Amino acid sequence: MLIVAFAVLFFIIPTGAEEPEEQEVQPVGYVALTFDDGPSGAMTEKLLDGLLERDARATFFLCGYRMEQYPSALKRYVAEGHEVGVHSTIHTDLTKLTEEEIFQDMEETVRQIYEATGVRPTIMRPPGGAYNDMVLEAAKEEEMSVILWSVDPRDWASQDSGKVLNTMAQNAGNGDVILMHDMWKSSVEAALALVDAMQAKGYCFVTVSELAALTSQDLTPGCVYRDFH
Secondary structure, eight states: OHHHHHHHHHHHSOOSOOOOOOOOOOOSEEEEEEEEEEOOTHHHHHHHHHHHHHTOOEEEEEEHHHHHHOGGGHHHHHHTTOEEEEEESSOOOGGGSOHHHHHHHHHHHHHHHHHHHSOOOOEEOOGGGOOOHHHHHHHHHTTOEEEOOSBOOOHHHHOOHHHHHHHHHHHOOTTOEEEEETTSHHHHHHHHHHHHHHHHTTEEEOOHHHHHHHTTOOOOTTOEESOOO
16 A cells, blocks of 8 residues: 555656747848739749748739739738739839829729728739839838849749759848749749758748837838838
8 A cells, every 4th residue: 555655746746847838939030022023824823832831921012913813812912921012904104104104003093902802912022123203102102111132033034943943042131121923933943942941041931011110110101111021
């Protein structure tokens, strides 16, 4: 009986030793991947699949006419945690339009995005990054900030995934906004390879608005942002 009692006490009396708690690993930095000119059908779907597998988020600046051509991705953007923004209705250089035409272009693209996703965009990127005072005023009226970029691998020009990846890997770091296009296989491959490489180093891929919040920067309508260093 004494042996049994001792055994029972041994197992129910705490020894004082506790399992060490797992420390949450903090990212070494945050990066925003952004994609212009979409959606692009199969290429966008492939990109979204890859980002979902990697638990990475991105930002997509959409064209109105392409939303009409490739509507399938629109619900996925929001459902999978990505951010959507305005590019233009037909990829027009907004600086060559009248004030009224600029407002109409932005309003129409905002309407299309809202009707397709249920989300009203708060950011926009003018095609080619071209803007003037009228573009900024229209963006302000539509309550959108203007997002440019700090890293441009010119994926549209080379369509060489290795070259594009090398340019991004050499230049991208904490707080950067990377410009890409989800229109070519080479761009999608380079983007996913970059996510793999930078995640292995401890980076986290977030949306533009998340990146701004993480760096305690307010996105002001009508103001221009290139990075969040």
